[in-house]
Amino acid sequence: MRHPTHILVVNGVKVRQPVFVLGAPHSGADLLARALKRTPGFHLTMGRAAVARTVYAFARKPSIARSGGAPRVIRDVFAEAWQVMPGACGECAATCREAGGIVGAGPCVAADALTRFGDASPDLLYSAPVLLQAFPDARFVQLIRDGRDVVADMLADPATMAWFKPHMLSEDAEFPNPFLGVNSAKHRDRWKEMAGAGKSALRWRAAIRLSAVLRRELPREQLLTLRYEDLHRSPGETIETLSDFLGTQISTIALYGTSAPRVGIWRRRLSADDVQIVEKVGREELKKLGYQT
Numbered sequence: 001m002r003h004p005t006h007i008l009v010v011n012g013v014k015v016r017q018p019v020f021v022l023g024a025p026h027s028g029a030d031l032l033a034r035a036l037k038r039t040p041g042f043h044l045t046m047g048r049a050a051v052a053r054t055v056y057a058f059a060r061k062p063s064i065a066r067s068g069g070a071p072r073v074i075r076d077v078f079a080e081a082w083q084v085m086p087g088a089c090g091e092c093a094a095t096c097r098e099a100g101g102i103v104g105a106g107p108c109v110a111a112d113a114l115t116r117f118g119d120a121s122p123d124l125l126y127s128a129p130v131l132l133q134a135f136p137d138a139r140f141v142q143l144i145r146d147g148r149d150v151v152a153d154m155l156a157d158p159a160t161m162a163w164f165k166p167h168m169l170s171e172d173a174e175f176p177n178p179f180l181g182v183n184s185a186k187h188r189d190r191w192k193e194m195a196g197a198g199k200s201a202l203r204w205r206a207a208i209r210l211s212a213v214l215r216r217e218l219p220r221e222q223l224l225t226l227r228y229e230d231l232h233r234s235p236g237e238t239i240e241t242l243s244d245f246l247g248t249q250i251s252t253i254a255l256y257g258t259s260a261p262r263v264g265i266w267r268r269r270l271s272a273d274d275v276q277i278v279e280k281v282g283r284e285e286l287k288k289l290g291y292q293t
Contacts, residue, residue, distance in 0.1 A: 008075060008135075010082045011111045018078070018135050019044070019118035019246060022125040022214075023143035024207030025160050026153035028228040030095060031255050032141060033120035035239065037108070038254040041115035047093035048081040051121050059126035059179040060168075071134035074127065078119065078134075084111040116248065125210055126179055132218075139246060140218065142211050145228035146291045147204040147282040148266035148275065154200040156269070164199045166192045181206035197274035201281035208285045232261035 008015040019036065021029045030046070037044045045051065054077050058065035084107045092108075124131075131138055154160045169180065169188050176183040181202030182191050191199065214223055224245040230238045239252045255261075266275065279286065279293045286293055 008079055010079060010117065011084050011114055013114045013117075015078075015082070015117050015135070017116070017137050017139050017246075019116065019139045019141065020124055020128070020131055021118070021120035021141050021143070022128060022211070024125070024145070024147075024150055024204045024211075025122065026150050026157065027143040027145040027207075028226075028231060028261065029120045029122070029124075029143055031231060031261060032143065032226075032242070035242075035250050035252070035254040036118055036120070039116075039248060039250050041113055042118065042248070043082055043084065043109045043114055043116070044118040044120060045078075045081050045092065046095055046119070047121045050077050051081050051119065052093075055121055055123055055127050058130060059123055060177075061174055062126075062178070063174060065127065065130050070130045074130050075134040078117070081119070082117050084109060084114065116246075123179070125207055128210070128214060138222065140214065140223045141242065141245070142214065142223065142225050143228050144208070144211065144225060144289060146263075146266070146289075147201060147208070147286055148270060148278050148291070149228075149263065150204045151197055151200040151274070151278050152266040152269040154203070155196055155274075160200075161196060163203075164196060178206045178210060179203070195274070195277065197270070198277045198281060201278040205282045205285050208282075208289070228261060229263050231255060232263045235261075 021032050021036070023029045033044055033046050036042050037046075054074055058070065058074075064070065086107065125142070128140065131140075163180065169177070169182060169191060173185075173188070175185050180191070180199070181204075182188065191202070194202075211225070215225060224242065226238055226242065235252050235255055239250050239255070243250045266278075270278070283293065
């Protein structure tokens, strides 16, 4: 069922076909965000505080995301996040400021040059159904990456690992819990005892399953799925595919900043025990996606 279109105007510009970049943690959303953010006329945000609070509320409590008022809430949040004004970039996360090449308080884009809006906040994937209701003409770009590489990067990221503290699955937690990849309350104690690699693999697996649902439900003109590995092997071709999908010319050079795509890092960074548990948890998804185990 198509949801009614609401006209959102930001800085005098109608928000049409906003772009949302989705993926499991450390799947490359930040790399695509850099390229989009440096595209003329594009205003893309990453991790604005109000957006992050809303996204994580929806992710941890799916019942909130299913409420009738959720689309209006997230639309209002982006209406504020996309405002271009002096000092606005001072509220942005460091990754967003770096991607935009911001020195000082910004702004990162000229208001009179705006033509397109978007967001690539971490864990935006869990809000995809709400985003589609709020912006029925939205364009989604999702990144798929080898789960073993994802886990290797997750284990090295304190911010990601902080989600795995035992209290994150408290007695009032909702199940199934796609954010942490736990399907039932009866698995709570086993999850708490799992090693970090196992918990990370569960998050990756759950994210891949959500991505598969989007592929089944969204038409091709609204969803593009890219592989992280292709950003490494054939960046020019991948960015050309993205440019055609969005109808906007995007520069390949903008992909490379403080980091570039890395493939196969799990081979030197994961222990044999970590590899075993990741391949056990994600065996089905790794096989379907063509990642050999």
